[in-house]
Amino acid sequence: MKVLHQFLSRFFLSGCSDYNSLEVRRACRSKKQARLAFEENALPYANGRTFINPYSAFQFYQQYGFPLVIKPNVGGFSRGAYFPIENKAQLAKASIGVKKWWTNSIIEEYLLGKNYRIVMTKFGVMSVLRRYPPFVIGDGLQTIDHLIDIENQLRKQKQLAPITRPIPKNNAIKKHLKQQKMHLSTVPKSNQKVYLHHKISLKLGSSVEVIDKSKLTDSNQQDLEKILHFFDANILGIDVICKQGIEVDFKAQACIFLELNSRPFLKMHDNPRYGEKPKDLVDFYHQLNQLEVLDNEKY
Template identity: 50%
Template sequence: MKLKKVIYAWISKTFMDGCSNYNSLQVRKSCRSKEQARDKFKEGGIKHAQGLIFFNPFKAIKFAQQHGFPLVIKPNVSGFSRGSHFPIKNYKELWKAIFLAKIWWPFTVVEQYLQGHNYRVVVANGKIMSVLERYAPFVIGDGKSTIEQLIDKENAIREEMGLYPCMSPLQKGVQTTSFLKKSGYHLQTVPAKDENVTLFYRISLAPGGVVEVIDKSLLSEGNQQLFKDVLKLFDANILGIDVIMEKGIEIDHSEQEIIFLEVNSRPYLKMHGYPRYGKAEDLSLHFDELDKLEISQSDIY
């Protein structure tokens, strides 16, 4: 038992710095894999992406033949979007994504992909705690600066705002140049004024993605209740719920396409205090309520 506690403490410090720990071991176990989340969504009648878990890559190929593109490939067990690849638009990209995802975990998920707005909604103690819209790394053209110069300017803004080290700087290495090349760009390209240039596909902080605080009051009653229902479905104290909404979270879920991706039983709350866009909220009252909870086996992984 002591060894388990030591190992869990090391995992928490090494991989989960800034993540909350307000759920019991039982709840955390129920949220560890994408398959578990998808089964729960199905049980509760929550809209979610059709998908499957596979070891044999040809099962993913068959899934693509049945459901078409775009698709998502991701490890069945991971976090921070590690090993995730989307949107996958053809079989060449699919094979490559399968190989890269299996570096993280041998069992892999293939799912349908919805083009839309990507959100992290944190629900705690039956309340909407915080809503963030998440963006892949990008720069916006001014009609005279190269992409490289725009990257430098954006990184300077992030440093001035004090976003490091929670956020990451935009990158100019092989990862970025290879992605730009697919769109016919390179670092010396001068984008048009107000042109949005995506630098990498992944909506994650590590490659330079950012978040925007969304006013919770903008959510319809239907959307608020939907997220609360997900929290109740997992019998959790807090969840970071990842969802894609076709038109936006301000529009009721009954009026648009929407898919729930996964739930995070130890959501990374630190990023809520470091938005690139919008004003960081005071979440102290939520933390005060959470800190009063008695959590079963919180020191066990």
């Protein structure tokens, strides 16, 4: 078990925190377990189900329609996730392709909104991040190709690597631009935000913004505390999509709780692309490092 933990930590969970016991990690490891916790605590989540046979994904589509998302039941960093799925061809590709990552898969309704990672600890809210797919903002003069170069140079100057990586000019980026009838040679209008991909993925150059956690409503903070206490966890990275934002109660807007991370990647909060690093992170690290965690070298 220790060898398995070391292997997974090195190749799949590199840089992730390790402040929860094995019991807690096992209790909220899968997306299905997270959905059950959201339901039991009366928190909003997307209609969805687990499936092994791809035909089940088509049955779900017939009931709920598009858009949809398909992802592995276990995993993170958007690995193996397909979204937004908007037609039968995309559904067929996703329901088969997802099996490369995990036998048991999730299909659920897709909500386009503001994507947050909220790190909740037994000592309070540690940090709130808003996560963005890779994008550039036009100035009416320069091509997307040049705008990417400018953004990458800025990231280099701010020493954001290896967390916020350079935006690549690979086939995935070119394909997404083509779907928008654009190319690297396109000159966007002034202040036009051009998304270069729909996925929030570090390898595609996604970025994060630190949000002032005081913007969380009291009701939202209570909901986050419910989840932490439900699993008796020391720390959880809680992923939420909100149509309006965390300034509005979760239950008063279109909102879905996505998943839980018992080993959240905290380095994202240390050096964000946008916003200021929380001043009390050192205090939280100090308190977390004082915890006595059992079985944290097992998977």
